[in-house]
Amino acid sequence: MNEAARSQADSARRSVYEAYRDQLRFLRERLDAAWQGRAVELEKAAGDGAVSNLPAAIKATGAEAVLLLDASGATRFPVLGAVPKSDPLLGRSDWQQAQEQELQGGRPAAAAAYERIANSERAPSQAARAARAAIRCLTMTGHKEEALAAIEKYFVAGRSAQGADLDGRLIAADEQLLALHLMKHSDARFEAAARRLAGLLNHYEGDAILSAQRVFLAGELERLAPEMPQSPYVAGERVALSFLEAESARPGSAAVEASGVPGLWKLTSPNRRAIALYRTESVAAVSGRLLTGENVSRNAQFGIAPPGARSPGEAIPAGPALPGWQVWVSISETRAAPAHVAAYIWVGYLVIGGVVLAGIVLGQSFRRQSRLARMKTDLVATVSHELKTPLASMRLLVDALIEDEHVSPETAREYLAMIAGENLRLTRLIENFLTFSRIERNRQRFEFAETRPAEVVESAVQSLRERLETPGCCLEVDVPPDLPLLQADRDALITVLRNLLDNAWKYTRGEKRLAVRVYPSGEKVVFAVKDNGIGIDAREQKRIFRQFYQVDRRLARESGGCGLGLSIVDFIVRAHGGEVTVESAPGAGSTFSVWLPRGGAADEARG
Numbered sequence: 001m002n003e004a005a006r007s008q009a010d011s012a013r014r015s016v017y018e019a020y021r022d023q024l025r026f027l028r029e030r031l032d033a034a035w036q037g038r039a040v041e042l043e044k045a046a047g048d049g050a051v052s053n054l055p056a057a058i059k060a061t062g063a064e065a066v067l068l069l070d071a072s073g074a075t076r077f078p079v080l081g082a083v084p085k086s087d088p089l090l091g092r093s094d095w096q097q098a099q100e101q102e103l104q105g106g107r108p109a110a111a112a113a114y115e116r117i118a119n120s121e122r123a124p125s126q127a128a129r130a131a132r133a134a135i136r137c138l139t140m141t142g143h144k145e146e147a148l149a150a151i152e153k154y155f156v157a158g159r160s161a162q163g164a165d166l167d168g169r170l171i172a173a174d175e176q177l178l179a180l181h182l183m184k185h186s187d188a189r190f191e192a193a194a195r196r197l198a199g200l201l202n203h204y205e206g207d208a209i210l211s212a213q214r215v216f217l218a219g220e221l222e223r224l225a226p227e228m229p230q231s232p233y234v235a236g237e238r239v240a241l242s243f244l245e246a247e248s249a250r251p252g253s254a255a256v257e258a259s260g261v262p263g264l265w266k267l268t269s270p271n272r273r274a275i276a277l278y279r280t281e282s283v284a285a286v287s288g289r290l291l292t293g294e295n296v297s298r299n300a301q302f303g304i305a306p307p308g309a310r311s312p313g314e315a316i317p318a319g320p321a322l323p324g325w326q327v328w329v330s331i332s333e334t335r336a337a338p339a340h341v342a343a344y345i346w347v348g349y350l351v352i353g354g355v356v357l358a359g360i361v362l363g364q365s366f367r368r369q370s371r372l373a374r375m376k377t378d379l380v381a382t383v384s385h386e387l388k389t390p391l392a393s394m395r396l397l398v399d400a401l402i403e404d405e406h407v408s409p410e411t412a413r414e415y416l417a418m419i420a421g422e423n424l425r426l427t428r429l430i431e432n433f434l435t436f437s438r439i440e441r442n443r444q445r446f447e448f449a450e451t452r453p454a455e456v457v458e459s460a461v462q463s464l465r466e467r468l469e470t471p472g473c474c475l476e477v478d479v480p481p482d483l484p485l486l487q488a489d490r491d492a493l494i495t496v497l498r499n500l501l502d503n504a505w506k507y508t509r510g511e512k513r514l515a516v517r518v519y520p521s522g523e524k525v526v527f528a529v530k531d532n533g534i535g536i537d538a539r540e541q542k543r544i545f546r547q548f549y550q551v552d553r554r555l556a557r558e559s560g561g562c563g564l565g566l567s568i569v570d571f572i573v574r575a576h577g578g579e580v581t582v583e584s585a586p587g588a589g590s591t592f593s594v595w596l597p598r599g600g601a602a603d604e605a606r607g
Contacts, residue, residue: 035321046274063276065236078211111137128163194225446489460497499565508533
């Protein structure tokens with residue numbers, strides 16, 4: 001049924017296209033006439049090929065660029081450089097003497113000699129070359145102000161301002177750009193100098209400036225003084241130069257023909273004295289405006305496609321004026337689809353949506369299982385490593401005591417103290433692992449009763465006394481006697497405080513200054529543990545309460561730990577209706593604060 005529906009739709013579409021074929025042929029004739037008329041307009045605007053006719057030619061044709069030719073077919077625009085002639089200055093003794101002085105390092109004397117030639121020479125080009133040489137010597141000797149004065153004297157007005165070098169470049173334009181380079185943008189003279197150069201470049205009367213020189217200088221002026229107005233024809237002049245690099249200015253037929261530059265098309269005037277250049281998108285835009293007016297039906301759209309491009313609808317060749325191009329018509333679907341086709345479409349959407357949703361759910365489940373598997377692997381690896389370290393230490397110490405038949409009482413006592421320390425460390429690790437296991441299995445239970453904050457602090461400090469009384473460790477305890485009672489699990493709070501003190505001791509190098517302070521704050525009782533340790537970066541502070549996360553793994557490995565302490569602290573405190581905060585900065589120590597609700601407020605917070 002779907003195939004039958006599609007077949008009927010294709011048949012109807014072909015019938016509609018047949019109805020529009022005659023209109024496409026009419027449009028083709030319109031396009032041919034329009035482009036032939038544009039070629040005639042190009043001839044009228046270009047006139048005798050004078051450069052001054054360029055703005056009118058571009059405006060009449062809407063082209064990116066226009067090439068102007070003389071009666072012999074030679075290019076008048078873009079203005080190209082002439083073949084270099086022999087240098088008339090080479091035979092002059094004063095010129096040779098000035099050059100010799102410049103080469104031998106006597107640039108001040110050479111500048112003066114060049115200026116004498118510039119002042120006495122009647123030919124504009126020779127005078128301009130001599131003035132440029134003098135300015136060059138002044139610039140190279142650091143006489144910037146003298147060079148600027150010379151540019152003002154010789155190249156703003158006077159006969160030297162019309163002089164060209166042996167390649168045909170206007171020397172005044174280059175020297176005015178040099179003046180901008182010698183000035184700072186904040187110089188009061190800068191704006192006037194920039195305006196003079198802009199006016200010179202925007203002047204298209206005659207052929208004083210070579211096109212390549214104008215394009216280069218316009219780019220430099222835009223970089224040095226972007227606020228200066230730029231000629232709208234410089235971009236087209238650049239396009240024309242790129243065209244002449246690919247092929248000669250050879251007139252074509254009265255049609256839009258491909259040029260030697262990819263994506264660039266040329267249209268020749270009937271008298272073969274002007275060539276308009278268009279980019280592909282410009283040809284399409286000009287032609288498209290003619291076709292837009294023929295969209296008499298809301299269901300039909302007309303357009304034009306360049307050679308090699310695929311037409312979106314039924315197409316025919318665009319005609320002699322646009323060889324290789326195609327005009328096309330596209331018909332939109334207007335009739336309603338049959339009810340069963342619409343039903344199939346909706347069912348298809350629902351099936352696709354269900355498959356996508358199922359894929360998302362399965363993907364999330366797979367990621368969750370993978371994350372749990374990685375967590376279990378991390379736990380096994382961490383447990384194995386952390387339990388192995390104290391056990392290996394105790395075994396080594398016991399073996400040493402057994403093998404030494406004449407061990408002294410002092411050594412035996414020292415070894416036993418070390419074994420006791422490793423045993424205590426092992427006990428704390430096992431307690432943390434068991435607590436973590438109960439939390440993961442949701443088996444952790446708390447017995448809430450009235451609890452004195454001072455007893456919690458005293459028990460936690462006592463359990464860590466062997467660490468806190470080591471040389472280089474100073475502990476301050478500030479617990480007021482009149483603190484309110486807490487409704488809490490005493491052993492759980494001892495675990496919280498012990499883990500915080502253990503971390504403070506572990507992550508403090510050198511001299512350890514630790515402090516425990518308990519104080520009331522509104523309806524809360526705050527346990528604060530402060531250290532002078534390594535500190536925690538602001539970005540790390542959001543992660544430290546994650547399971548197995550450690551800020552400094554190397555330091556944690558040295559002193560023991562698996563990254564569970566703070567996650568256990570956070571769980572216990574939240575179970576008591578409180579919160580844990582941290583204030584820290586790298587190298588400035590840390591302060592962990594546990595905020596617990598007092599008395600009856602604790603029951604409300606837990607509820």
